[in-house]
Amino acid sequence: MVISPLQTYEKLLAAYGEQHWWPADTPFEMMVGAILTQNTSWHNVEMAIANLKEHQMLNHETIASSNLHQLAEIIRPSGSFMQKARYLQHFSLFYIEQGERKGLMKWPMSVQRTRLLALYGIGPETADSILLYALDRPAFVIDSYTKRLFVRLGHFDHILGYDGIQHYIQQRLPESLPLFQEFHALIVEHAKRYCKSKPLCGECPLFDCCPTAASSTVEISRTIMPDI
Numbered sequence: 001m002v003i004s005p006l007q008t009y010e011k012l013l014a015a016y017g018e019q020h021w022w023p024a025d026t027p028f029e030m031m032v033g034a035i036l037t038q039n040t041s042w043h044n045v046e047m048a049i050a051n052l053k054e055h056q057m058l059n060h061e062t063i064a065s066s067n068l069h070q071l072a073e074i075i076r077p078s079g080s081f082m083q084k085a086r087y088l089q090h091f092s093l094f095y096i097e098q099g100e101r102k103g104l105m106k107w108p109m110s111v112q113r114t115r116l117l118a119l120y121g122i123g124p125e126t127a128d129s130i131l132l133y134a135l136d137r138p139a140f141v142i143d144s145y146t147k148r149l150f151v152r153l154g155h156f157d158h159i160l161g162y163d164g165i166q167h168y169i170q171q172r173l174p175e176s177l178p179l180f181q182e183f184h185a186l187i188v189e190h191a192k193r194y195c196k197s198k199p200l201c202g203e204c205p206l207f208d209c210c211p212t213a214a215s216s217t218v219e220i221s222r223t224i225m226p227d228i
């Protein structure tokens with residue numbers, strides 16, 4: 001019997017407590033973080049955001065009108081910095097055109113998502129992170145940690161695409177903004193602590209309900225005791 005997404009959420013919440021995401025002072029900072037975090041660690045994003053703050057550039061108008069090369073140098077710690085500087089400028093121009101957050105909030109979530117996805121450098125994971133944490137919309141974010149966890153818990157016998165996984169999980173959860181925000185943060189915490197690319201199943205709070213735990217225990221046992 002596969003543990004449901006809601007039960008998974010409850011177990012992770014009991015194990016780790018509330019995560020109080022997203023770490024940012026303003027919604028625009030959240031949006032910048034969602035763009036910069038593509039293909040890099042959060043530590044690198046923090047350095048890039050600290051640089052933007054130090055240069056007083058963490059502002060949509062300043063980013064939109066900045067010199068591209070100077071902006072790229074400032075966000076260099078986030079990696080792919082020329083590309084991400086372009087993404088940030090395109091996004092900032094869009095943000096101004098839309099009337100900032102207030103203007104964006106006039107649209108239903110489906111329109112907001114379509115407009116975000118039409119932007120240069122914004123894919124579904126980034127768009128949903130912006131929707132969920134900066135625009136307070138119930139869009140469940142599917143990142144590599146989420147895919148890995150639900151595959152290991154036995155939900156998919158093949159890898160679905162982004163939209164397929166999102167639909168599958170959202171169908172099985174109450175549509176709740178705080179729940180979606182908290183669940184994504186808990187999954188990230190869980191992936192960092194235990195459900196790594198090489199999982200540490202022995203101490204995992206989902207050990208008793210995870211089909212992968214049994215097979216990895218056999219693997220671990222084989223390593224320690226070759227005769228098993």
Ligand code: SF4
Pocket residue numbers: 149152153194195196199200201204205206207210211212213216
């Ligand atoms: S038991 Fe192992 S594979 Fe399963 S969720 Fe925990 S760490 Fe991941």
